[in-house]
Amino acid sequence: MFLTQGCSTREKINCTDHDERFVYFCSEHETPCCVxxxxxxxxxxxxxxxIETVVKDIKQSPSFLDLEMTLSDLLSNISNFVEDREANRRQLKEQKMQCEEEIRSARKAINTYFDQLKADLTxxxxHAFIKQESQIQTALRDIExxxxxxxxxxxxxxxxxxxxxxxxxxxxxRMMLQTTQIEEIEQQNWIQGDKFNWNEISIIQCDIKSSKDEPPSIGKIQVQENSCKVALKMQKSREAQLIGKNGDSRNIESIQLKVKLECTIPCKYKEQQIMDGGVLPNGELIFCDRxxxxxxxxxxxxxxxxxxxxxxxxYSVCHY
Structure with missing residues (x-):
């Protein structure tokens, strides 16, 4: 039973069960008791x-003094615990600020590292783009x-x-047909070769966590070559050579020239310079005197x- 400031004197010395004064103290049950x-x-x-024997000089007893000292020690310990927790909290705040600064530094280092990976991949x-662009420019010059x-x-x-x-x-x-056929063959070679392949550039993203590369990479550049997308326009059939009216194949050695007309171009001046001539659709002849x-x-x-x-x-005659 603990005494409080609000309890009466009667409650302090009387049994709460029987309302009689305490007479004895039971050591086995550690409690006072009435008759x-x-x-x-x-x-x-x-x-x-x-009770008189138990409480005699109790305030000067070693137990009372020891209890008093123990309570003082407990309060002192509590104060020390409070001060210790407050000091620990202050230290944690300082360490928190230090950790935040280290996190910012680590993030900055990571950003710098990833910037380097980005710059390397870029x-x-x-380089892949310049190579493909150079090939296209070379092809365009050839096309021109x-x-x-x-x-x-x-x-x-x-x-x-x-x-x-x-x-x-x-x-x-006949002469132009040979040159034209050469150009046709050249365009067919363009389709069959790789000069005019349709190339594509893409990035294959890498999982940095599972990457085994040293140093790790955020991606790889892939250049994919596809077949040419140009569809050639070609005649279904072409004559390999021109055929005469009678069906005989002729060459330039077998052609014989004949004079059909001799004429004199009149001029009231002493000199003239005929640069070109031609036949008009109505059969008339036209000459250019420069x-x-x-x-x-x-x-x-x-x-x-x-x-x-x-x-x-x-310098010349052109008729449409």
């Missing part, structure tokens, strides 16, 4: 001591040279179609039909 308690609860107890990607040749052939064919005679067209077409800046048109018999004076120097 009725002895009869009901402590009838078999043998270590009963009177550099590899750039072929394009210029084909455009020249096309332009020459248009001129032949407009102003050349049938014989001139026949001879020119020195006198004129066009002279003759009929099929060689007689003058008309003369056209020019205000510029003419």
């Amino acid at each position: 009725k308690c002895i009869k009901t609860k402590h009838i078999e107890c043998r270590n009963l001591t009177t 550099n590899k990607m750039q 040279s072929h394009k210029a040749r084909v455009q020249d052939l096309k332009q020459n064919l248009n001129c032949i179609k407009s102003i050349a005679s049938d014989f001139q067209s026949f001879m020119a077409m 020195l006198n800046s004129r066009l002279v048109i003759l009929d099929s018999e060689g007689d003058v039909v008309r003369i056209i004076m020019l205000f510029f120097l003419s």
Whole structure:
């Protein structure tokens, strides 16, 4: 039973069960007891001591002094524990700030490292792109040279179609056909080769956690080559050589030239310079006189039909 500040004197010295004064103290049960308690609860107890004997000089007893010292020590220990916890908390705050700084430093180092991995992968990607772009530029330059040749052939064919005679067209077409066939074969080789393959650049991402590379990589550059996507436009069949009207194959050695018309171009000046000539669709002949800046048109018999004076120097005749 502990005494509190609010309890009465009667409660301090009387039994709460029987409302009688405590008379004895039972050492076996460590409790005071009244006469009725002895009869009901402590009838078999043998270590009963009177209250007067137990409490005599209790405040000067070693037990009381030891209890007082123990309580003081406990309070001192509690204060020490509180101070220790407060000191530990202050130290933890300092260590927390230090850890945060170390985390920021580690994150900065990781960012720097990943920036290096990114730069390395970007550099590899750039090299792959430059290589593919260089191959495409080389192919484009090659295409431009072929394009210029084909455009020249096309332009020459248009001129032949407009102003050349049938014989001139026949001879020119044979030569142009050979060059055209060479260009066709070249384009077929483009399709069959790898110069015009459709290439693609992609990144294969790597799992850094499971990567065994030293140092690890965040990805690898992959260049995939696909077949050419260009579809050639080709005639289904082409004649290997031109066939004459009678079906006989001819060559230039077997062709014999004949003079069909001799004519004199009139000129009131001492000199003239014929640069070009041609046959008009109606059979008339046209000649270009550069020195006198004129066009002279003759009929099929060689007689003058008309003369056209020019205000510029003419080098050739082109008829559409």
